[in-house]
Amino acid sequence: MNVLAAADQPTLEDFGTDVWWIVLIKIVGVFAVLVLLTLFAIVFERKVVARMQQRIGPNRVGPRGYLQSLADGLKLAFKEDIMPALADKPVYFLAPVIATIPAFLAFSVIPLGPTVSIFGQQTPLQLTDAPIGVLVVLACSAMGVYGIVLGGWASGSTYPLLGSLRSAAQMVSYEIAMGLSIVAVFLYAGTMSTSEIVAAQADGSRLSLAGVEFTGPSWYAILLPVSFVIYVVAVVGETNRAPFDLPEAESELVGGFHTEYSSLKFALFFLAEYINMVTVSALAATLFLGGWRAPWPISLWDGANTGWWPLLWFFLKVVAALFVFIWLRGTLPRLRYDQFMRFGWKVLVPTALVWILAVATMRTVAREADLSTGEVALFVGVPIALLVLAGLLIASRASNRATRLAAREAAAGSIHPTEAEPEVLPPAGPRHRPARGGGPSRAEGGFPIPPMDLKVPPSPRLRSRETVAAGGVVGTGRRGAGATPEEDVDE
Amino acid sequence: MNDVVIGTGEAVVFWILGPLALAGALGMVLSRNAVHSALWLINTMLALGVFYVVQEAPFLGAVQIIVYTGAIMILFLFVLMLVGRDTSDSVVETLRGQRVAAILLGIGFAGLVGAGIARATRDLPVAGLDAVQGGDTSNIEAIAQLLFTRYLLAFEVTSALLITAAVGAMVLAHIEREPGTRRTQKELSRARFLTDRPQTLPGPGVHARANSVAAPALLPDGRPAEDSFATGIDPQEVDQMPRPTGRAQLGSPDAALGTLDPAPLDGGRQP
Numbered sequence: 001m002n003v004l005a006a007a008d009q010p011t012l013e014d015f016g017t018d019v020w021w022i023v024l025i026k027i028v029g030v031f032a033v034l035v036l037l038t039l040f041a042i043v044f045e046r047k048v049v050a051r052m053q054q055r056i057g058p059n060r061v062g063p064r065g066y067l068q069s070l071a072d073g074l075k076l077a078f079k080e081d082i083m084p085a086l087a088d089k090p091v092y093f094l095a096p097v098i099a100t101i102p103a104f105l106a107f108s109v110i111p112l113g114p115t116v117s118i119f120g121q122q123t124p125l126q127l128t129d130a131p132i133g134v135l136v137v138l139a140c141s142a143m144g145v146y147g148i149v150l151g152g153w154a155s156g157s158t159y160p161l162l163g164s165l166r167s168a169a170q171m172v173s174y175e176i177a178m179g180l181s182i183v184a185v186f187l188y189a190g191t192m193s194t195s196e197i198v199a200a201q202a203d204g205s206r207l208s209l210a211g212v213e214f215t216g217p218s219w220y221a222i223l224l225p226v227s228f229v230i231y232v233v234a235v236v237g238e239t240n241r242a243p244f245d246l247p248e249a250e251s252e253l254v255g256g257f258h259t260e261y262s263s264l265k266f267a268l269f270f271l272a273e274y275i276n277m278v279t280v281s282a283l284a285a286t287l288f289l290g291g292w293r294a295p296w297p298i299s300l301w302d303g304a305n306t307g308w309w310p311l312l313w314f315f316l317k318v319v320a321a322l323f324v325f326i327w328l329r330g331t332l333p334r335l336r337y338d339q340f341m342r343f344g345w346k347v348l349v350p351t352a353l354v355w356i357l358a359v360a361t362m363r364t365v366a367r368e369a370d371l372s373t374g375e376v377a378l379f380v381g382v383p384i385a386l387l388v389l390a391g392l393l394i395a396s397r398a399s400n401r402a403t404r405l406a407a408r409e410a411a412a413g414s415i416h417p418t419e420a421e422p423e424v425l426p427p428a429g430p431r432h433r434p435a436r437g438g439g440p441s442r443a444e445g446g447f448p449i450p451p452m453d454l455k456v457p458p459s460p461r462l463r464s465r466e467t468v469a470a471g472g473v474v475g476t477g478r479r480g481a482g483a484t485p486e487e488d489v490d491e
Numbered sequence: 492m493n494d495v496v497i498g499t500g501e502a503v504v505f506w507i508l509g510p511l512a513l514a515g516a517l518g519m520v521l522s523r524n525a526v527h528s529a530l531w532l533i534n535t536m537l538a539l540g541v542f543y544v545v546q547e548a549p550f551l552g553a554v555q556i557i558v559y560t561g562a563i564m565i566l567f568l569f570v571l572m573l574v575g576r577d578t579s580d581s582v583v584e585t586l587r588g589q590r591v592a593a594i595l596l597g598i599g600f601a602g603l604v605g606a607g608i609a610r611a612t613r614d615l616p617v618a619g620l621d622a623v624q625g626g627d628t629s630n631i632e633a634i635a636q637l638l639f640t641r642y643l644l645a646f647e648v649t650s651a652l653l654i655t656a657a658v659g660a661m662v663l664a665h666i667e668r669e670p671g672t673r674r675t676q677k678e679l680s681r682a683r684f685l686t687d688r689p690q691t692l693p694g695p696g697v698h699a700r701a702n703s704v705a706a707p708a709l710l711p712d713g714r715p716a717e718d719s720f721a722t723g724i725d726p727q728e729v730d731q732m733p734r735p736t737g738r739a740q741l742g743s744p745d746a747a748l749g750t751l752d753p754a755p756l757d758g759g760r761q762p
Binding site: 088149 | 500524526527530533537540549550553554556557560561562565566569572573629631637
């Protein structure tokens with residue numbers, strides 16, 4: 001099995017030697033895969049979320065409703081394309097394009113399978129690879145931020161601007177955590193090329209524990225669990241998905257950065273979001289879940305990692321990761337913005353830094369003591385991990401002690417939490433807040449109310465319409481010839 | 492000496508991206524809107540990143556794109572967007588002749604630097620990246636080795652400088668606050684749950700015909716909900732819809748639809 005795997009495993013030298021039509025086939029293939037996965041992901045998301053909410057979900061278009069996103073895409077393309085009057089036209093036009101192109105580019109370095117034969121040509125199932133493969137994905141996601149930021153800015157409207165400001169801060173912060181989480185993978189694999197990272201996860205190291213010989217796990221998700229968790233959290237923030245979808249928080253910002261967009265421009269944003277989801281899922285599979293290699297029970301079969309079979313394992317992993325995205329969206333409420341930023345900077349980034357330090361230390365210890373990676377992980381990593389977990393458990397119980405005791409006493413009936421204590425908030429309600437003279441204020445416990453002498457300034461839109469009316473003819477195109485300007489104003 | 496071999500692909504990339512980079516630089520100087528300037532600069536930086544990659548320094552290219560184009564320019568944009576989108580540069584010259592002087596000085600400076608570099612590198616032997624970093628080590632490994640052996644001190648000093656700057660910025664932006672003066676959300680929430688009303692107040696206008704803050708919410712039986720009275724405003728009774736109670740007031744469904752004219756009084760049973 002290992003000999004076969006080694007023969008199929010592409011190395012960096014295998015790239016850049018393809019015939020031009022093979023390259024063309026691969027480019028078209030990657031494009032088609034991304035578009036099809038987007039269509040699938042949209043309908044999959046709607047169906048899964050519907051099932052989680054005890055609904056049926058789309059079931060009209062096509063067999064069992066699986067062509068719904070195709071119909072939606074057609075509908076989106078035929079909608080009216082609106083250019084807001086205050087928009088910065090070139091930037092408004094460019095922003096969706098800037099968001100989409102890097103999303104497609106990033107997938108070019110994802111390995112989909114081993115070396116296969118396409119029309120007699122031996123070629124790896126990967127568009128290209130470079131010594132800096134993973135950094136290409138990072139660079140593309142860094143460029144994709146511009147689409148969102150510029151789209152919100154160029155709309156010339158308040159909510160999109162707020163959304164794009166949020167997205168700028170959010171994506172820069174979470175990109176740091178994402179980059180740091182990948183560093184440990186680089187340290188273990190000794191390379192930044194995606195195909196070689198997959199190769200490094202091919203075989204687990206031989207371990208012997210209490211006389212029993214066995215093969216240790218080879219996936220970095222198991223060897224580097226902290227990195228994996230940080231990566232997963234960071235990419236959810238990076239792709240603006242719930243519970244981190246603050247740039248397009250529909251309950252706060254209407255639609256966020258894409259409020260003013262419609263038709264194909266909006267479709268491009270939509271496409272970019274889903275392609276980004278697919279890309280980070282594929283990167284998670286590549287970096288942490290063994291890439292296109294078959295998972296454990298299947299990998300016992302010799303032919304599992306040869307030929308075209310790995311495509312199946314790879315896409316199964318991607319779909320599983322997509323399901324996690326959807327699961328999160330169906331389960332978690334959106335975070336508040338300050339909590340979200342605090343979590344990124346005060347939890348994720350320091351944890352990632354400490355983790356890199358620990359991994360580097362363990363690598364050095366392994367080299368000095370002449371141990372294999374698996375042995376170090378088993379004899380050093382597992383005890384330390386257990387210690388840390390126990391410490392965290394004790395700390396969380398200690399911090400919740402007061403609440404736990406109060407809850408137990410309340411359950412036993414010895415305290416009555418409904419009887420208000422004197423030093424807490426004054427109870428709200430009209431009985432406790434008599435109406436005072438002298439005008440209302442932002443009162444205790446009540447709703448904020450506007451000042452009574454508030455004068456609403458004349459709307460600038462009204463003024464412009466009046467000047468138009470004074471100027472004479474208004475051509476709306478929908479009125480009869482007899483319509484006077486006054487009628488327009490009155491409406 | 493200058494027997495540099497430039498491949499066709501490299502030449503094509505250069506002649507496409509070189510003008511683009513130059514156009515980006517000019518556009519950055521010439522555009523009036525600050526955000527447009529930033530975009531032109533991003534264009535130039537991206538072109539430079541691709542140049543690095545083409546010249547077999549992929550790590551440098553990736554870092555150029557991720558760090559400079561991705562992170563630093565995003566922060567620039569962040570600040571520019573906070574400033575506002577209608578702040579175009581003023582075209583009024585406050586110093587007379589400033590523009591002409593700036594153009595002359597700029598061209599002179601560019602000429603000096605360009606001539607200096609051209610003279611300094613004219614007869615320089617070209618070794619190539621492979622020969623410098625050794626044939627079988629990759630670009631990344633060569634950079635790492637140099638960075639952590641020969642240039643370790645410079646690297647550490649630079650990082651210390653950057654950390655100092657970051658800490659300084661944080662200190663300047665920090666607001667001193669007495670610990671415990673501000674109740675955390677947890678404390679507020681706990682206090683709220685100890686009152687007799689843990690949930691939010693009913694919104695004014697729920698089940699009501701007005702969305703004024705003075706209009707109280709209505710309970711299901713039509714009484715105003717006391718809890719929703721706004722602070723400091725006398726609650727106003729809003730005229731309610733007449734509440735139909737029986738068949739006589741409601742009329743027949745057919746009559747309500749207006750299908751028969753005049754509506755029969757017997758409930759519309761006759762066809």
